[in-house]
Amino acid sequence: MKHLQPWGPIKTTAITSLILFSGLMTGCADLAKPNQQQRAAAPFELYIAHVNDTHSAFDPIRSAFTAQADNTTLKVHTEFGGHPRLLSQIKQHRVVAAEQGYNLLFLHGGDAWQGTGYFILNEGRMNADILNRFGLDAMALGNHEFDLNNQLLNEFIGSVHFPVLAANVDTSADQHLREQTNLRPYVLFAFDQQGNKTKVASLNQLPKNQQVVAVFGVVLDDMPNIAPNTGDVRFLDMVTSAQHTVNTLEAAGVQNIVAVTHIGLGLDQRLASEVNGIDIIVGGHSHTLLGDFTELDWGNQGPYAEQITNPNGSTRTCIVQAGEYAQAMGLVRVVFDTKGKLAECSGTNTLLIDQQFYSQATQLASERFSEPTQAQVAQFVRQQINIAMVAEEPNLRQHINKHYKPELEASFGEVIGFVPQNIMHARRPGSNNSDKHGSQLAPLVAYAQYRWFMRPEVQQVTGRVPDFALVGAGGIRTAINQGELREGNISLEMLPFASHLAVVSLTGAQVKALLEDTIRQTLVPNAHDGKFPYGGNLRYSFNEAVGLGEVTQLEVNRGSLYDPQWQPLQPEATYNVVTSSYSAAGNDGWTNLYEAQQHGSDRLDVVLVNGKPQVYEVAKVRQTADGKLHTLYKQQGPECAKKETDCAVDAQSVIRFLQEEHQSLLALPYPVVTLNRL
Incomplete structure (x- = not known):
């Protein structure tokens, strides 16, 4: 052969x-087609x-790649x-x-x-x-x-x-899936x-x-x-x-x-x-x-x-x-x-892209490359083995546009503002063409959630002053692209899990251990990196080492967003930490949070009931024999299925922050994470 x-x-x-x-x-042209009798014994x-x-990415995603055109390297924006x-x-x-x-x-x-x-x-x-x-x-x-x-x-x-x-599941005890x-x-x-x-x-x-x-x-x-x-x-x-x-x-x-x-x-x-x-x-x-x-310029993630x-x-x-x-x-x-x-x-x-190429992420008609440049980019694409210009299948495009897109567009709600430049998201620093600081968006989300707990109406029901927030990178599903931003871009796409938020007390030593444990899990080659932690009103550095690696700088901001005053976290001091209820229970490898609450907790979960914050006190977190983590409340927990209850506080906190406090719609003015790799 x-x-x-x-x-x-x-x-x-x-x-x-x-x-x-x-x-x-x-x-394989030199391999004769086997006859019916020979087939089972021949190479297959x-x-x-x-x-x-x-x-659910039924519509294209706007992104970019680099191409050689006009005797130079161009950044080319198009639909993928x-x-x-x-x-x-x-x-x-x-x-x-x-x-x-x-x-x-x-x-x-x-x-x-x-x-x-x-x-x-x-x-x-x-x-x-x-x-x-x-x-x-x-x-x-x-x-x-x-x-x-x-x-x-x-x-x-x-x-x-x-x-x-799924060969490794047993559905016999599940009332919905057993048959x-x-x-x-x-x-x-x-x-x-x-x-x-x-x-x-x-x-x-x-x-x-x-x-x-x-x-x-x-x-x-x-x-x-x-x-x-x-x-x-x-x-x-x-x-x-x-x-x-x-x-x-x-x-x-x-x-x-x-x-x-x-x-x-x-x-x-x-x-x-x-x-x-x-x-x-x-x-x-x-x-x-x-x-x-x-x-x-899309990197190399392995053969x-x-x-x-x-x-x-x-x-x-x-x-x-x-x-x-x-x-x-x-x-x-x-x-x-x-x-x-x-x-x-x-x-x-093979990356599948549109046939129209633009100089900017907004992809306006005025930003379309000239016809000679278009032709050169197209020729460059044709010469690559891993990218291709592919037209959308018209019947499916029409079906989506007719039956689903009108409701989607009607559900995106009010315009928050115009994003002046892309706010990039990367799960782990170094991935998605990011530098050692990683995501620009995750720290913005964490800071917005921290600020939500600073709101007077939330302070009134919690009685807590938050110190900082932590988010897992995997909970953020899209970046924020340059252009018009609507509420639905956040609540339906960027933060679609509709998670309520929690505030829980942790010592500085527990916070450090949480960061180190979750980061180490993501540094294993080809590990799932959705658990990587980012902070809001918090910053840290992590130095990878042969073996474990460690957090070498861990500070809380005692100033403002644009005039930060950084103070080291004290190991024995107690801090009010804001995070999602999902992460607060210790899910997705945030095991330290489960361990901190398995015997008792002062955690408060907050949802919106008829538009007003309401608190639910947590008694502890319990792990069952099958590994599930369950939050046990002192009384009844949030009833998210009720019409008057809005549990999507994760998204609402970001929407309100961008509407009322951060109308520039820019990334935070300082790096939050510094991951120093070997």
Whole structure:
């Protein structure tokens, strides 16, 4: 077999798609097509198109890349992705696969839910409607699929036209999911000689003389600590369940095995190193855009199609993942040997962009590049293997615009003001092209939440003077882009979780330990970085070291925003710390907060009832045997389902701060975090 070169991206026409997709296949042109009798004993070639963490990004996202044009490096602004663009891409993949007789699967690595106002308004029903138009073969169950409740999740799973996969869950005790037949551990596909694909009903009905591919799902086994509403679903050990599933499939005669996972790249690598028999892992959760995108100023998060040796020392697993927010689609070519083991694995992620290019983020008509520059940028894009100009699929665009967009636009509310320049968000400093200070937005959100607890009406009901606030970076879902800002941009998109806020007493030593523990968790290679902490009215430095690393500077501001007066936190002193109720319970690795409250708490949770703040006293935080953390109130807790109760204080605090105190709509005037890496 000849050496295969990476193929070019699927472009906007079927003819170009055929040339580029076929280019991947030229290295196998010397392999004669096996006849029906030989097929089961011959090498088997499979293509997998994949997406993950699409998070209801049905519309494109404005972003930028660098390009060589006019003999210089330009920053080019345009629209990226969106579901109509994804649909165009997979349609072109299918055209080529059908014409050439290639075997093709299309998989989703989980977290279709959450992320935009569309999801908030439609509670997953729009996700089902849109995804049903894609012809997905399977989707992993993501953690954000548990953001509402299991009744709505059951409705979603029951209404989609593809299986949702999770081999390491037990739903038998959950009243809503226990009878759901479309939530499965695995699904089986048989491919004939022409690349035609059929589902296989069971392991007892495997067809002869056809290649069978099993796709099974793996979800986070610590889901109760990550997702707020898992009901009575039990989550089983990932490694043990995966090996058991592989053993079951192999014992029945299935040789070609794919895992579609939502556990993050780091845990995918662990799974590959601890489980025998998985040929390829199609992942999600860590939002990792695998591949070298430095030419576009999008960085390099690791190799696409990394291969890891299994614990038996002889077989390997290939790992892929395709970024976030429907901006890219991956396409990987896998070759299985005659024993069904991985022989080859190669491919690329492709960023999908519009064909119009602008000099500024606002993308006004006046900011469009001149026609010669447009042509040069377009030519640059055509020369890259990991970015492509792809038109939106018109029928899906029209469907969204007609049935969903009017309600979304009507729900975005009043204009807060005009943002003079982008306020960037990065979960961990150094990611998303950020510097050692990381997100500009997270400190602004934290400061706004601190200031909300300084409001007279809040002070009156809490009796507490806050010292500072802490936020987890993963709770912030979008950046703030230059241009008009509306309330819904914050409440429906940036902070969509509708979390109430809390104030809890911690010593300086506890705060330092919390910061160090959460930061260390995110510094592990390919770790989930949504737990990374940012402060408001607080600043700190962390120096990474061989081993643990430590906080070397930790200060609270005793002045104002524009005239700060920094004082070191005293280890034995007590501070009133503002954070979300989710983080305050110790979720998502903020375990120190649980430990500080497991025997008793002075924490106060605050919501709005008929527009006025109301306090709920916390007795303690309890952890159950399945790992869930439960806030126990001294009396009844907030009743967020009631019409008069608004629990989305996280977003309301930011809206009011920008309307009433920070009308410049700029990032904070000083850095809050300094992360010094090795």
